[in-house]
Amino acid sequence: xxxxxxxxxxxxxxxxxAASIGVASNDALAAGSFEGYPDAMGVLVDLTRCVGCRSCxxxxxNEQKLPEPDLRFDDTSVFEEKRRTTDKAYTxxxxxxxxxxxxxxxxxxxxxxxxxxxxxxxxxxxYTKTKEGAVIYKASVCVGCRNCMIACPFNIxxxxxxxxxxxxxxxxxxxxxxxxxxxxxxxxxxxCPQQVMTFGRRADLVKLGHDRIQAxxxxxxxxxxxxxxVGGTSWMYLSSVDFGQVGMDAHIQNEPIIANVKDFLGFxxxxxxxxxxxxxxxxxxxxKNKDGxxxxxxxxxx
Amino acid sequence: MHAVKRQMIMLIIxxxxxxxxxxxxxxxxxxxxxxxxxxxxxxxxxxNHASHINSLKDCGLCHHHTTGAQVSDPNCARCHKxxxxxxxxxxxxxxNADPFSPESLKEQRDQQPPVYHRDKPGLKAAYHMSCxxxxxxxxxxxxxxxxxxxxxxxxxxxxxxxxxxxTPAKPKKSHH
Numbered sequence: 001x002x003x004x005x006x007x008x009x010x011x012x013x014x015x016x017x018a019a020s021i022g023v024a025s026n027d028a029l030a031a032g033s034f035e036g037y038p039d040a041m042g043v044l045v046d047l048t049r050c051v052g053c054r055s056c057x058x059x060x061x062n063e064q065k066l067p068e069p070d071l072r073f074d075d076t077s078v079f080e081e082k083r084r085t086t087d088k089a090y091t092x093x094x095x096x097x098x099x100x101x102x103x104x105x106x107x108x109x110x111x112x113x114x115x116x117x118x119x120x121x122x123x124x125x126x127y128t129k130t131k132e133g134a135v136i137y138k139a140s141v142c143v144g145c146r147n148c149m150i151a152c153p154f155n156i157x158x159x160x161x162x163x164x165x166x167x168x169x170x171x172x173x174x175x176x177x178x179x180x181x182x183x184x185x186x187x188x189x190x191x192c193p194q195q196v197m198t199f200g201r202r203a204d205l206v207k208l209g210h211d212r213i214q215a216x217x218x219x220x221x222x223x224x225x226x227x228x229x230v231g232g233t234s235w236m237y238l239s240s241v242d243f244g245q246v247g248m249d250a251h252i253q254n255e256p257i258i259a260n261v262k263d264f265l266g267f268x269x270x271x272x273x274x275x276x277x278x279x280x281x282x283x284x285x286x287x288k289n290k291d292g293x294x295x296x297x298x299x300x301x302x
Numbered sequence: 303m304h305a306v307k308r309q310m311i312m313l314i315i316x317x318x319x320x321x322x323x324x325x326x327x328x329x330x331x332x333x334x335x336x337x338x339x340x341x342x343x344x345x346x347x348x349x350n351h352a353s354h355i356n357s358l359k360d361c362g363l364c365h366h367h368t369t370g371a372q373v374s375d376p377n378c379a380r381c382h383k384x385x386x387x388x389x390x391x392x393x394x395x396x397x398n399a400d401p402f403s404p405e406s407l408k409e410q411r412d413q414q415p416p417v418y419h420r421d422k423p424g425l426k427a428a429y430h431m432s433c434x435x436x437x438x439x440x441x442x443x444x445x446x447x448x449x450x451x452x453x454x455x456x457x458x459x460x461x462x463x464x465x466x467x468x469t470p471a472k473p474k475k476s477h478h
Contacts, residue, residue: 051434053446058459068467073460074446183404190402193340193446194434195427199402204411208421215377215421 034231036114040133041180042202042234043189044209045107047246048219049196052079052093052105056188056197060091060109063175063187082247085109087160090172091188096246104239106246107188107196110135110156110172111226112234117257118148118157118171126169132181133202133234134174142168153230153249153257174234202234209238231256331355339399339426343456347449364432365391381418397428 058073060066067088071078079095086092091109098104112135119127119135126137127148144167149157157171175186184190185199198205209224225243226236229252237243244250253260331351338346355361362371366378370387373379390396398406401424410420423431437444446452457463 049431051444058461061461062459069461070467072462072466074462183407185402193426193430195401195423195431198421200407201411212421 034115036202036232036234037129037131037133038203040114040131040202040234041174041183041199042112042133042205042236043186044198044200044205045235045237046196046198046212047104047106047237047239049194050093050105050107051194052076052095052103053193054078054093055191055193056091056107057089057093059187059191060172061089063178064090064173066090083108084158085156085171086158087162087168087170090158090170094247098241098245100241102241104241104246106248108154108156109188109235110174111154112172112174113230113256114233115231115256115258117151117153117230120256120258121147121151123147130176130180132174132176132183134176134180136173136176137169137171139168139170144168151257153252202232202236205236209236212238228254230254231259337429339429340450341453343459344450344452363436364393368396393428393432394425397423397425399425401425401427 054073054076057069061069061073069088079093082094083089083092085108091107093105093107096104096106112129112133114129116127116129116135118137119129122137123145124141124143126139126141128136128138130136144159146157146159146169148169149155149159157169159169160167174180175184179186185197189197189199198208200208206224206227209227213220213222213224219240220238221240221242223243224236224238225248226233231254237248239246242250333350333352335349335351336346337349354364358364360371361369362373365371366375367373367382367385368388368391373382400406401422413420422428433449434444436442443449452460452462454463458465461467
């Protein structure tokens with residue numbers, strides 16, 4: 001009796017200690033503390049400049065050698081519905097009729113988070129945040145679990161459902177292989193006639209964005225979207241209307257997505273370390289009785 | 303004989319006077335300007351400078367402070383209220399044709415003092431923002447091909463013309 005109680009007490013003490021150590025170490029490695037690589041590049045998107053010409057979509061298709069689109073890239077009928085990125089289109093432009101009769105367009109693509117949720121959620125480590133700022137992925141190791149699609153706060157990774165043999169996750173890679181690696185801007189930025197997108201060091205773009213707001217406070221809402229959202233993104237946005245009106249999550253959290261699960265995940269190693277010992281102990285104690293060495297007086301419940 | 307000679311002299315003098323008067327305006331005001339910064343995908347644009355001057359009158363609308371015109375933007379006026387005509391007035395004289403090349407970005411970062419002209423659009427954007435912005439306000443043509451026709455390479459990029467999708471049509475209602 002006493003043996004068993006001590007044993008259980010010991011287990012409990014161990015568990016509590018391990019849990020507290022786990023929580024403490026989590027705090028030391030708090031998510032959101034990573035400020036990004038110092039020379040990482042980014043893009044400042046000014047929604048007030050976009051005229052919806054879809055040149056960026058065409059340039060992306062060409063640069064990434066994507067399959068033929070369903071419709072020509074100068075077809076404006078696509079604006080009738082709100083589109084999302086697909087395995088055939090890593091960027092799409094949507095049209096928004098905002099309250100004061102103004103028409104705004106917004107280009108959607110991967111925002112290349114500083115602390116990417118897709119990367120955190122991927123258990124085969126397919127994703128990499130490069131020092132240049134791009135979030136790239138190794139398609140060859142992808143097992144198609146689609147965790148990244150669920151984890152992404154911007155709904156970006158798409159899946160090649162149409163490919164029956166080797167379906168893969170697909171998304172914008174900031175033209176990393178062909179351009180960014182050499183310090184050149186992505187294809188969409190380069191082709192844009194209105195310079196909706198300004199390419200540069202992310203740190204410089206944060207300043208530039210705030211300067212643009214300050215120089216024209218009547219034109220812009222006082223927020224640089226992506227400066228802080230989910231721990232910061234490489235692509236940041238300026239708008240003349242509330243970001244919710246152009247289909248963006250206006251109440252997005254500032255903490256990286258991993259912060260939502262990190263505390264919980266801290267318990268997993270503890271469970272893995274303690275539970276086998278705990279249940280082995282219980283099992284041994286339980287089977288000890290079955291062998292006939294009863295230390296109970298009334299051993300009638302075998 | 304003398305009459306011909308005199309005529310020649312008059313012609314030469316006339317040309318010189320004409321040249322001198324244009325030089326007085328800076329670099330000479332062209333009536334037509336060929337713009338071809340995106341000739342990879344589009345035919346060049348022969349911009350009718352003269353007719354735009356006639357209808358707008360105000361050079362500063364496009365050329366900011368460089369022609370010596372009064373600037374309306376209070377931010378520019380802080381320095382350029384009376385800065386007078388500049389030696390360089392053409393768009394491409396100030397706006398970079400390749401604004402995001404590593405060299406351009408470095409140049410911009412090293413600029414001293416690091417305060418002014420930091421958010422200067424590239425040449426292509428300067429044209430489009432200026433032209434299109436004004437056309438939208440004044441009811442001018444605003445479609446891409448209203449100003450520049452796409453060439454074959456452009457059609458290929460946009461999957462238009464003979465490069466149009468083979469299986470066109472039904473806008474798919476699939477939900478990914």
